[in-house]
Amino acid sequence: MGGFFDIPSDLQASWWGLIGLHLQEALIPVLFGLLIALPLAQLGARFRWLYPPMLGVTTVLYALPSLAFIVLLINWTGLSTTTVEIPLTIYSLVVLIPAIVDGVRSVPEETHAAATAMGFGPFRRYLQVELPIAVPAIFAGLRVATVSSISLVSVGALIGNEGGLGNLLSDALHYHRPILSWNSVITTAVLAILIDGLLVLLRRLLTPWAVR
Amino acid sequence: MNLFHYADVFFSNNANWSGADGIPTRLTEHVQYSLMALAIAAVIALPLGLVTGHTGRGGNALALVATAGRALPSFGLLVLLTVLMGLGLTPVMIPLVALAVPPILVTTYEAVRSVDRALVDAARGMGMEPLRVLFQVELPVALPLILSGVRSAAVQIVSTATIAAYVSFGGLGRYIVDGLYQVDYNKVVGGAVLVAGLALVTLGLFWVAGRVFVSAGVRRQQR
Numbered sequence: 001m002g003g004f005f006d007i008p009s010d011l012q013a014s015w016w017g018l019i020g021l022h023l024q025e026a027l028i029p030v031l032f033g034l035l036i037a038l039p040l041a042q043l044g045a046r047f048r049w050l051y052p053p054m055l056g057v058t059t060v061l062y063a064l065p066s067l068a069f070i071v072l073l074i075n076w077t078g079l080s081t082t083t084v085e086i087p088l089t090i091y092s093l094v095v096l097i098p099a100i101v102d103g104v105r106s107v108p109e110e111t112h113a114a115a116t117a118m119g120f121g122p123f124r125r126y127l128q129v130e131l132p133i134a135v136p137a138i139f140a141g142l143r144v145a146t147v148s149s150i151s152l153v154s155v156g157a158l159i160g161n162e163g164g165l166g167n168l169l170s171d172a173l174h175y176h177r178p179i180l181s182w183n184s185v186i187t188t189a190v191l192a193i194l195i196d197g198l199l200v201l202l203r204r205l206l207t208p209w210a211v212r
Numbered sequence: 213m214n215l216f217h218y219a220d221v222f223f224s225n226n227a228n229w230s231g232a233d234g235i236p237t238r239l240t241e242h243v244q245y246s247l248m249a250l251a252i253a254a255v256i257a258l259p260l261g262l263v264t265g266h267t268g269r270g271g272n273a274l275a276l277v278a279t280a281g282r283a284l285p286s287f288g289l290l291v292l293l294t295v296l297m298g299l300g301l302t303p304v305m306i307p308l309v310a311l312a313v314p315p316i317l318v319t320t321y322e323a324v325r326s327v328d329r330a331l332v333d334a335a336r337g338m339g340m341e342p343l344r345v346l347f348q349v350e351l352p353v354a355l356p357l358i359l360s361g362v363r364s365a366a367v368q369i370v371s372t373a374t375i376a377a378y379v380s381f382g383g384l385g386r387y388i389v390d391g392l393y394q395v396d397y398n399k400v401v402g403g404a405v406l407v408a409g410l411a412l413v414t415l416g417l418f419w420v421a422g423r424v425f426v427s428a429g430v431r432r433q434q435r
Contacts, residue, residue, distance in 0.1 A: 062364075063411040065371035068404035071388055075214055075397075144282065151285040158378055159392065169291040173379075178295040185288035192283035 004183055008171045011161060015183075019191065022164025025156065026149040027195075029085045033092025033145060040093075041100035042126065051101060058094040066091075066155050074159065084156035084163070091152070092145040099141025103134030136210065139203040143196055150192040154184065165191075215401055222387075222402025233386065235406065242383035242410065245376075246369045249305055253312035253365060258358075261320025265354070266346050274321050281314030286372050294379040304376045311372055312365035319361025323354035355426050363418040370414055374407050384410065 005015050013021060044051040069087040077083040107130050115129045131138075154166025161167045165184045172180035204210070222228060229235055264270040286307045293303035327350045335349040351358075377385030387403025390396075422431075 060412065060415065063367045063371075063415045065374045065407045065411055067371070067374045067385065067388055068407040068411075071392070071400045072215060072404050074400075075218075143279075147279070147282045151282065151287075154285050154287045155375060157287075158375070158389065166285075166287060169288055172291060172295055178292070181288065181292040181295050185285055185292050188285040188288055189283045192285075193279070196279060196283065 002177065002179065004179055007168070008175060008177075008180075011167050011171065015187075018165050018167065019187065022150070022153055022166075022188070022191065023195075025081050025084060025162075025164050026088065026153045027146070029088035030092045030142065030146050030149050032085075032089045033096055034142065036089070037093050037096035037100055041097045041104065044097065044101045045104040055098065058097055061090050062094040064090075066152055067158060070155065070159060079160045079162065081156070081162055083159065084153065088149050088152060092149060095145040095148070096138070096141045099144075100134060100138050103137025104130050106137060107133045132207070135207050136203060139199060139206075143199050146199060147192045147196050150188060150195065154188060218398045218401035219405050222398040222405075225398075228402070238382065238384050238386055239406065239410070242370070242373055242385075242407075245301075245304065245308070245381075245383060246366070246373050249308035249369050249373070250312060250362070250366050252305065253309045253316055253369075254362065256309070257313045257316035258320060261317045261358075262324055262346060262351070265321040265324025266342070266350060268325055271321065271325075274318055278314045278318045281310065284310060286311045287375050287378075290372075290376060290379055299380050304373075304379070304381050308369050308372055308376075312369050315365045315368070316358075316361045319364075320354070320358050323357035323361070324350050326357075327353045352427055353430055356422060356430065359418060359422055359426070363415065366414050366418065367411055370407070370411050 007013065007015055007018065011018065040054070044054050064087075066087055069090075070083055073083045073086055077086065111129060111133065112125070115125045120129065154163045154169060157163030157166035157170045161170070163169075165188050168180040168184035172178060172184070227234075231237070264274060284307075289307040289310065290304065293306055297303045324346075331349055331353065332345060335345045340348070373381075373383050374385035374388065377383060377389040384403055384407045387399050387406070391399030391401075391403060
């Protein structure tokens with residue numbers, strides 16, 4: 001006992017298990033954030049007067065400290081992963097909305113007009129013209145949201161073992177095993193960089209026309 | 213709503229308003245540590261961002277710093293450094309500064325770089341020295357964006373300084389962490405409300421700073 005990969009039994013998970021938990025807890029919120037952000041951003045891009053107040057609300061929400069956000073939610077969702085995932089969803093949302101709006105707005109007027117002239121309705125134009133052109137901007141937002149989310153999940157360790165790899169941190173303190181905190185920090189950082197790389201790869205696959 | 217009840221019990225308890233664990237003490241600690249971290253980060257990141265933005269070099273290196281900064285888990289770093297160095301100011305300051313440098317550095321670089329080239333050329337044509345171009349043209353025009361970078365750094369510092377209570381650090385996070393251990397939900401909610409309030413005040417201060425320091429002409433152009 002005492003090695004890098006010897007995970008204390010109270011966590012009831014192997015190293016790989018913790019990685020799985022961590023990814024699940026970090027990525028589900030980003031996915032939900034994206035699903036909510038897409039229609040909201042479309043509204044913000046369409047109705048210009050709506051965007052500044054929307055940006056104001058998201059700035060305020062982003063300022064709310066994660067730990068405060070999490071503990072206030074305990075009242076409704078208890079000591080669960082949901083309690084950690086809700087703030088992460090909000091933070092992702094906040095990063096994604098401006099990214100998508102900027103992306104959709106960057107679609108040139110001529111492209112817009114050409115699509116309309118070809119008989120594209122608003123919905124089809126959105127799906128087949130605006131969204132693909134906005135992909136690089138959306139991915140820039142997705143990368144920030146995903147990497148921050150992976151880093152923030154660990155805070156869940158503070159409300160009991162709800163922090164994925166972050167749970168190793170509390171065990172490092174309880175059992176006086178610094179190696180566990182090394183494990184947590186290194187694994188989390190490597191995970192974030194790997195997923196970031198995957199997103200870059202995915203963006204290249206989705207935008208074969210882009211200049212490399 | 214339950215939360216209001218919890219918060220009310222916490223804030224109407226006189227014992228919470230004085231002494232070493234009183235709200236004034238904890239608030240002062242939190243503000244002090246946050247300001248200290250922000251000042252260190254600004255001293256490191258602002259000059260670097262201004263110079264790289266002015267010369268337009270080093271963008272790739274900065275992008276790398278930004279990604280690395282985000283990927284570094286600040287809570288993990290906090291615990292790791294405390295385990296290694298023992299309780300103290302340094303193991304808390306390092307993650308806070310590491311957290312704040314990338315946003316300031318990257319937005320400052322982007323802000324100075326994206327200043328209209330025509331303005332810079334005009335300034336040069338008028339015979340301005342590079343330093344005067346930087347401080348009298350580029351900096352004032354880039355200021356709104358630079359402030360937004362410092363703002364997001366400040367907000368993240370306030371947020372992460374809260375988590376620092378977990379490693380026996382002072383500040384408002386104490387209420388949340390102690391409250392969770394003592395199963396005293398009044399304390400937890402009271403602490404959360406205070407921290408959220410402080411974060412919002414920080415946001416407000418930067419809004420005011422934008423009004424005061426950004427020149428009226430630049431502000432009008434932004435709309």
